[in-house]
Amino acid sequence: MQQNNGLDKNQLISFMLFSALMLGAMFYFQSREEAKAPAPVEQTASTQGAAPTMGPQASNSGASPVKVAKLENNELRLEFSSLGGQISRVELPGYKAYNQAQDEANLPLYLIDNGSASYGFEFKDRAGRLIRTKDLNFQPTVQGNTLTMTTQVQGATIQFIYTLLDKYTVDFKVRTSGLGQVSSSSAADFKWDYKVRAVEKGRSQEQTHSEFSYAFDNYSSYDYDGRTGMDETEETLNWIGVKQQFFSSIIESKTGFVGSKGNQEIVEEGEYLKTLNYSGQVAMSANELNQDFSWYFLPLDLKLLKSFDKNFDEILPLGWSFIGTMNRWFFMPLYNWISSWGITAGWAIFLLTIIVKLILSPIMFKQHKLSAMMRVIRPEIDEVNEKYKDADAMKRQQATMEVYRKAGVNQMAGCLPALLQIPIFYALFRFFPNFIDLRGESFWFAKDLTAYDDLIKLPFHIPFLGEHLSVFAIACTAAILIYTMLTAGNIQQPTAPGMPNMKVLMYIFPITFLFFLNTSASGLSWYYFVSNAINIVIILVIKYLILDEKKIHAQIQANKAQPKKEGKFQKRMREMMEQAQKQQALQQEQLKKTQGKKK
Missing domain, CATH: 1.20.5 (Single alpha-helices involved in coiled-coils or other helix-helix interfaces)
Structure with a gap:
């Protein structure tokens, strides 16, 4: 099962450098039918019982007048166009979109608007001519929370029946009568063109999270595709969706889509992030297109997604295997528990960091104790290096290991905390930019903890950094530098000619981290700033209040005297x-x- 890597280009380069440095340091020592009405009308209905209203709508470039119908409840506000009988606008009234001009999330959140998406069915008549429902004009009729779109083509009747339900769901039925006299097709092509609208602050991050997602094998398997092309001609897809960072538009077929293909292209600037085009087929029985579908326009809330029991929860890119499990069963429940106390998101992250540190404290204490012991025996290690400077590296390493063995120092014990930090880092890297409960939550100068903070705006562009500096990222980098200064004395410098200076590499690592964090979620930077600040306090407390280096030295000497x-x-x-x-x-x-x- 795959997951979105969640990295944009700049983050990918920075993350590769960061991973190489971290792993290197650790082990060295990611047609048209005319309308019947003479004047255009608008129809509106509400699932809450509001009466339909009529009003004029502009005609379609002088062609048959286009009518608009509306369905609405507390979760969705939908508009339907008589041209193609399709959904033309989707608004989620419970959420707001980011306003770049005002640097605030105060705009209506439209997943679809102004022709950003279109869909329809295609089949050939008996003369071989292509009929596309996108080109047909439908007559809308509203009754309660149900909208029926009806059109005639060559004597056949086609109906699209939409019913607005709870849980961001629109039931969509296609019914035809007499189509068997028009078409000889055994299947209809379903075409869906979608432009992903930018609704979040971090463009590159949101763009990276925009992709195809789909389920197959009777909803049991899930996959995604963020590449240029999509080819799933061997599978029957239960549903196909376009995923964004926090929202997704999905269409489900009760009989499945076959012969699925798609492509997508990045849009470099403007209101759209990507264009995605999908093509699949649905069966026609006795040359009639009678099929049941469902549309879902969902916020990517884990509890909501799981409630459908259709594998929708896999859309949320929380990480693979153990990483995803850690997010689902530890970080999300822990954050929700802390935030239920009524504190703000930033302080909830602060307390979450402290709790994680407390859980890891026994292991971290052993690591800091090991660091103190290595600092005490540093003179003996230097003596060995001097003694064997002209010998081969293997003899020198063997003598060094003997010093560690006699002193009772297990070097591998220091690797365990570092190894534990790797899955935690990956889990949090997925957690902060994908946890919808943090979306729009501000803290100090960060207006959205799922996006970067840009308090410091630059008048020019810096490669891999952009046109801003994140204060949280800078603070985190400074904390890592201080922590490195306090621990760099324990790094053993290779004595062989031409080997890199490990201490220099350790100082380069925090700078690389700045490039990585500058465009990441500010919640992640805040977490790691708090985490490293706690590390600094722990080191100072252990060094000056808990561990006595003279006693450690005496213990090491006693260890040497005993048979080991x-x-x-x-x-x-x-x-x-x-x-x-x-x-x-x-x-x-x-x-x-x-x-x-x-x-």
Whole structure:
């Protein structure tokens, strides 16, 4: 099962550099039918019982007049066009879209508007001519929360019946009569063209999260496609959707779509982010197109998505395997529990960070104790390096490991906390920009914790940074630099010629992190600022109040005096080094013999 990688180009480059540096440092030491009415009308209905209203609507470039019908409830406000009998506007009144001009989320949130999406069915008549429902004019009739669109084509009747339901759902039935006399097709093509409207603050982040998503194998399997082309001709899709960062438009077929293909293109600027085009087929029985569908225009709220039992919850890119499980069963419930206390989102993240730190505190304490012990034996390590500076690297490493063994220092114990931080980082990287409960939540100078803060605006563009500097990202970078300064003394510098200075690499890492965080969710930067600030406090407390380096030195000396049982890992490493030394000696001996024969 795949998941959206969630990275834009700049973040991807920064993240690759960040991962390479982190892993390197750790182990070195992501047609038209005329209308019957003479004048255009507008029809409106509400599921709450409002009476239909009529009004004029502009004609379609001098052609048959276009009528607009409306259905509305507390969750959706929909408009339907008589041209094509299709949904022409979708508004979610419970949410607002970002207004770039005012730097506020105060605009109506339209998933579809001004012709940004169109759909319809296509089939051929018996003369081989293509009939497209997008081109036909329908007559709308509203009754309660149901809208019926009716049209005639070559004597056949086509009806689109829409019923607005709860939970952001629109029941969509297609009924035909007499179509078998017009068409000989056994299947109809369904075409859906969709332009993703920009409704969030971070354009590149929202653009990256916009893609096809779909389920198959009777709703049990899910996949997505953020690439240029989509080809699922071998599968029967239960539903196909266009996913955005926090919302999705989905159409479900009760019999399934076959022969599915699609393509998408990035739009570099303007009100649209991407254009997506989908084509699939639905069956026609006895040459009639009688099919049941459902439209869903959903906020990507995990609880809501799971309530449908159609694998919609997989649309939310929380991460694969263990990463997604950590978000679903730990970070989301923990945040919801904290926020139920009535505190703001920023302080909820602050408390969440502290709780995570408390859970990891036993392991972190061992790591900091190990750092103190390594600082104490640093002079002995330097002495070994000096003693074996002219020897081969393997002998020098073997002697160094012997010092650690006698002192009772397990170097691998320091890797465990770092390894634990990797899945936590990935989980949080998915959590903050995709958790809809944080959408629009402000904290200090960050107006939306799911997007970057841009308090510092730049008059020019900096590659990989953009035209702003995130204050939270800068604060986080500064905290990581201070933490690095406090721990860099424990880094062993390779003595072999040409090897990079590990301490320099450790200082480069925080700078790389700035490029990565500057366009990321400000909630993520705030979390890691708090996390690293706590790390700094812990180091200072342990160094000056808890651990006595003189006592540690005395303990190490006592460890040396006692016979030391060799651990399995140390034994394996020693045996590998001894075997490598034997192999090296054998190769040198064979080389000498070969050279002697040549002479």
